[in-house]
Amino acid sequence: xxxxxxxxxxxxxxxxxxxxxxxxxxxxxxxxxxxxxxxxxxxxxxxxxxxxxxxxxxxxxxxxxxxxxxxxxxxxxxxxxxxxxxxxxxxxxxxxxxxxxxxxxxxxxxxxxxxxxxxxxxxxxxxxxxxxxxxxxxxxxxxxxxxxxxxxxxxxxxxxxxxxxxxxxxxxxxxxxxxxxxxxxxxxxxxxxxxxxxxxxxxxxxxxxxxxxxxxxxxxxxxxxxxxxxxxxxxxxxxxxxxxxxxxxxxxxxxxxxxxxxxxxxxxxxxxxxxxxxxxxxxxxxxxxxxxxxxxxxxxxxxxxxxxxxxxxxxxxxxxxxxxxxxxxxxxxxxx
Amino acid sequence: xxxxxxxxxxxxxxxxxxxxxxxxxxxxxxxxxxxxxxxxxxxxxxxxxxxxxxxxxxxxxxxxxxxxxxxxxxxxxxxxxxxxxxxxxxxxxxxxxxxxxxxxxxxxxxxxxxxxxxxxxxxxxxxxxxxxxxxxxxxxxxxxxxxxxxxxxxxxxxxxxxxxxxxxxxxxxxxxxxxxxxxxxxxxxxxxxxxxxxxxxxxxxxxxxxxxxxxxxxxxxxxxxxxxxxxxxxxxxxxxxxxxxxxxxxxxxxxxxxxxxxxxxxxxxxxxxxxxxxxxxxxxxxxxxxx
Numbered sequence: 116x117x118x119x120x121x122x123x124x125x126x127x128x129x130x131x132x133x134x135x136x137x138x139x140x141x142x143x144x145x146x147x148x149x150x151x152x153x154x155x156x157x158x159x160x161x162x163x164x165x166x167x168x169x170x171x172x173x174x175x176x177x178x179x180x181x182x183x184x185x186x187x188x189x190x191x192x193x194x195x196x197x198x199x200x201x202x203x204x205x206x207x208x209x210x211x212x213x214x215x216x217x218x219x220x221x222x223x224x225x226x227x228x229x230x231x232x233x234x235x236x237x238x239x240x241x242x243x244x245x246x247x248x249x250x251x252x253x254x255x256x257x258x259x260x261x262x263x264x265x266x267x268x269x270x271x272x273x274x275x276x277x278x279x280x281x282x283x284x285x286x287x288x289x290x291x292x293x294x295x296x297x298x299x300x301x302x303x304x305x306x307x308x309x310x311x312x313x314x315x316x317x318x319x320x321x322x323x324x325x326x327x328x329x330x331x332x333x334x335x336x337x338x339x340x341x342x343x344x345x346x347x348x349x350x351x352x353x354x355x356x357x358x359x360x361x362x363x364x365x366x367x368x369x370x371x372x373x374x375x376x377x378x379x380x381x382x383x384x385x386x387x388x389x390x391x392x393x394x395x396x397x398x399x400x401x402x403x404x405x406x407x408x409x410x411x412x413x414x415x416x417x418x419x420x421x422x423x424x425x426x427x428x429x430x431x432x433x434x435x436x437x438x439x440x441x442x443x444x445x446x447x448x449x450x451x
Numbered sequence: 452x453x454x455x456x457x458x459x460x461x462x463x464x465x466x467x468x469x470x471x472x473x474x475x476x477x478x479x480x481x482x483x484x485x486x487x488x489x490x491x492x493x494x495x496x497x498x499x500x501x502x503x504x505x506x507x508x509x510x511x512x513x514x515x516x517x518x519x520x521x522x523x524x525x526x527x528x529x530x531x532x533x534x535x536x537x538x539x540x541x542x543x544x545x546x547x548x549x550x551x552x553x554x555x556x557x558x559x560x561x562x563x564x565x566x567x568x569x570x571x572x573x574x575x576x577x578x579x580x581x582x583x584x585x586x587x588x589x590x591x592x593x594x595x596x597x598x599x600x601x602x603x604x605x606x607x608x609x610x611x612x613x614x615x616x617x618x619x620x621x622x623x624x625x626x627x628x629x630x631x632x633x634x635x636x637x638x639x640x641x642x643x644x645x646x647x648x649x650x651x652x653x654x655x656x657x658x659x660x661x662x663x664x665x666x667x668x669x670x671x672x673x674x675x676x677x678x679x680x681x682x683x684x685x686x687x688x689x690x691x692x693x694x695x696x697x698x699x700x701x702x703x704x705x706x707x708x709x710x711x712x713x714x715x716x717x718x719x720x721x722x723x724x725x726x727x728x729x730x731x732x733x734x735x736x737x738x739x740x741x742x
Contacts, residue, residue, distance in 0.1 A: 179640055184570060213642030220640075225633040230655045239651055240641035292641065 126197070127154040128332045129178070129300055134191035136170075136177045138403075144189065145403045147173040149356035151191075152430070155300065155349075160326065160333040162347030162364065164340060164379065168400045170356040171336045175302045178334070179218055180208050196299060214244045217298035221305040223285035227277035234273035237261070237292045244296055260291040264321060283314035287321070294325060301326075302334045307342060319346055340383050344368060352376050355400055355411040358430060362437040372439040372446050374416045410442065418443050472735040479731030485724035493541040500534040504691050513707040526696070526710045527703055528689075536717055539691040543721070546603060546685075546692075547673040550610030555665050557611070558618025563649050563657075565619065566626030577623065580616040588613035588675050589682075596684040603692075606685035610672045618664060625660040629653055659736040663729055670725030677718050693718050 134151045137144035148170045155161045165171050176182045178193055180200060193200040195216065200208065220226045228236060237257040242248065248256075254273070261269035264287040277285055286306060293301060303322065307315035323346060326333055335346050343350055343364060350367045352360040352375065360373040371377045378396035398415045401407060407414050413423040422442055430440040474480045492499060501520075511529040514521050523532035565576040592609035599605045629635065630653065638652050677694025679685045686692030688699060693714045700711030 181636060181639055209642050209644065211642065212640055218637075218640040220633055220637055222633055226637040228634040228638070228652050228656070230658075231651070236638075239643070239647070240638075243641055243643045243647065289637070296641075 125157070128157045128196055129153075129155040129334075130192075130194040131178070132192045132194070134174070134177060134193065135189045136173050136182055136186060137189045139185040139187070140404070142404060146189075146356050146406075147186065147403055148177060151353075151356075151358050153351050153358065153361070155332045155334060157299075157332055158326070158330045159348045160335055160346055162335045162337065162343040162350045163353055164337060164343055164350060165353035166338060166400050168402070169353045170403075171338075171353055172304055174353070175218065175304050175334060175336055178300075178302060179212060179216060181212075181218075210244070213240060213293075213298070214296050215298055216300045216302065217293040217296065218302040218304065219286070219289045219293055219306050221308050223282055223289050223309065224277075226289055227285055229277055231276075232273070233261075233275055233277065233280070233288055234258075237288070237295055240292045241295045256295060257291070260295045261288070263294065263325075264288075264291045266291070282310050283318065286310060286314075286318055290318075290321065290325070294329070297329055298331060300332045300334065302336070304336045305338070306335070308337070308339070315342070322346070340379060352379070355406060356403060357411065357440065359412065359441070360439045361430065366434075366437055370437075372433060372437070372444045373412075373441050374418050374443075374446065375412050377446070378415075410440075418446065469735055473731055476731055476734070478727050479735075482724045482727035482731060485720065486728050489540065489721055489724065490544065492537055493544045496537040496541045500531075500537045502531045502534045504530065504534050504538040505689055506530060506534075513703060513710065515707065516709050516713070523713055524707070524709045526700065527707070532709070532713055535691045535696060536693075536714065539693045539696050539714060540717065540721070542603070542686060542690065542692045543673055543676060543694070543718075546607050546610070546676050547669050550607050550672050550676070551614060551665050551669050553607075554611035554614025555618045555661070555668065558615040559622045559654075559657075559661055561615065561619040562622025562624075563626055563653060565623045566630055567645065567649055567653065569627070569630075573623075576619065580619045583612070583616040589678065592675075592679045592682075592684055596679075601684045601687060603686050603690070606676050606679045609679065609684075610676055613675065614668055614672065617668065618661070621660055621664045622657055625657045626653055629656045632656075659732075663733040663736060666725055666732055667729030670722040670729065673725070674718065674722050693721075 131151060131153045134148055135146060136148040137146045151174060153161060163171050163174065173182065173186065177188055178200070180188070182188060188201060191201070195211075200211070203211070227233070234254065234257055237260065238250070238253040241253050241256060258269045258273055261272055266272050266284060266287050272280070277288075280288065306322070307318050310318060319342065322333065325331075333346075335342070337343060347364045350362060350364050351358045352367075352373060354375050360367070360371070360376045367376065368380065371380055375396070382395050396415055401411065401414070407424070409422075409424040409426055410416070410419070410428050413419040416423065420443070426442060428440045428442045430438045432438045433445055473483055507528040507530050508525070509529050511518075511521065511525040513527055514525040516522060516524040516532070518524060521531060523536065525531055526535060561576050561580070565573045588609065591612055592606065595609045595612070596605045599608070635648065635652055638648055643651070676685060677692075677697070680692050680694030681698040683698065686695045688695065696714040697711045697718070700707070700714070703710050
């Protein structure tokens with residue numbers, strides 16, 4: 116089985132090192148993403164899980180360099196296909212958006228412009244990277260893309276407005292728009308959260324299928340562990356702006372090490388176990404302007420000890436391809 | 452109509468189009484009718500007018516309305532009032548149209564830039580707008596007429612300048628709302644240039660605000676233009692212009708009131724029609740008020 120450590124010779128498509136994205140406020144810079152390191156190999160899927168407000172979306176916007184003021188990327192490197200995205204000027208970055216890195220958003224209902232027809236929006240996105248293509252060529256490509264994401268009667272949909280489509284259809288249109296330029300990396304920020312379950316499954320199937328076809332890498336951001344289990348090769352668990360655990364998907368579900376990950380998994384209902392009540396993690400993610408000292412999870416952690424309130428745990432490898440940021444890991448020693 | 456057809460229509464209520472929504476309101480329907488009629492009358496003035504606007508007949512000087520062949524009488528030079536009004540309407544509407552087009556266009560560009568480049572341009576542009584707003588339009592008109600000399604060009608320039616800051620504010624406000632919507636970010640993520648984003652995604656979504664304000668402003672501009680012409684800064688005799696006609700007639704208010712009053716009534720109708728239409732458009736286009 117391939118994991119990060121098995122193929123050191125091929126450099127990953129995306130490598131983020133020490134990324135720190137902060138939001139300026141009256142009280143100084145507030146970190147939303149605080150020293151994140153991740154890698155995404157070519158053609159594979161990295162899942163990023165975490166609760167609302169843990170910095171997942173800011174992380175993905177940072178990769179696109181679309182963090183809006185008052186936010187800004189304060190430190191770190193984002194190496195994409197051998198280039199440092201943070202060192203590019205805005206025009207080169209614009210050229211990469213859509214063509215090399217693309218993004219689909221959570222809300223397909225509001226991600227399409229209500230005043231333009233579907234076809235116009237797709238051809239506009241393609242035109243941004245291929246200004247010389249004729250209208251007929253673009254239209255043919257757009258219809259092919261709509262057909263590829265299995266939208267029925269694509270010729271007719273081409274001339275329809277977003278409000279005439281259902282949520283799932285709109286997300287397919289977003290995917291078609293993104294695919295029309297065949298990006299190397301697709302960032303999907305909660306792509307199925309706004310959709311109902313059967314449509315979710317269809318969209319995920321579609322994404323996986325297209326990944327196989329075009330060989331693109333995917334960063335899948337979600338708070339839904341079911342989606343992660345189905346889609347991701349590697350998983351990074353985020354908490355309060357930091358990665359707290361990183362492992363292959365199968366390994367993470369089998370042997371979670373960080374108390375937060377254990378809590379997350381415990382809060383998912385399962386069919387194969389008898390359980391009276393679901394475990395819930397007490398409390399909620401601390402707001403980025405009032406982060407606790409030491410390990411950021413310690414106020415909610417059942418295993419916390421004195422050292423956890425003082426020392427910031429670093430992400431350390433406990434096994435090849437499995438790293439965890441917890442002073443008390445491996446957790447078996449504590450429980451035993 | 453069969454029962455199944457009826458059921459189908461209940462299930463899928465078709466939203467009435469803009470025109471249908473406008474016509475539902477009697478005042479709006481009337482104003483729309485008036486605006487169309489006024490525009491047609493102005494455009495077709497040469498076809499409709501019984502005489503030439505500069506044709507004076509001294510035998511008809513100051514004939515009251517209702518005289519034979521002169522339904523609205525004649526002015527102090529013996530020119531047919533109907534003809535003068537038709538041509539005057541033409542000049543006034545054209546002045547208003549050009550002023551709203553130029554002033555509104557420049558104002559909209561400023562508003563879009565201020566909203567899109569909020570960090571750098573919002574402050575400077577909006578302070579400039581504040582400064583422009585602090586001068587009364589009449590004063591601007593006087594200053595411009597003093598520089599370029601009185602005439603239609605000066606009036607149009609003054610009206611344009613007076614429209615820029617108002618349109619800039621309206622457009623900035625509605626663009627700021629649109630800027631926060633997801634599809635702007637989604638479009639940015641496809642690698643679009645700023646100019647394309649503004650033109651393709653920002654502007655079309657602000658269009659209804661622009662359209663409504665332009666209609667309302669058109670009425671105000673006509674009134675303001677007539678006022679400037681009345682003060683002698685605009686159209687010069689013998690050019691027929693509604694404000695100038697009222698100005699010429701004011702010397703004869705006691706003997707022949709129709710010469711001043713009739714153009715004033717026409718100004719009143721024009722301004723009222725455009726104002727009501729603007730209000731109705733706002734109601735019809737505003738999704739929050741739509742029931």
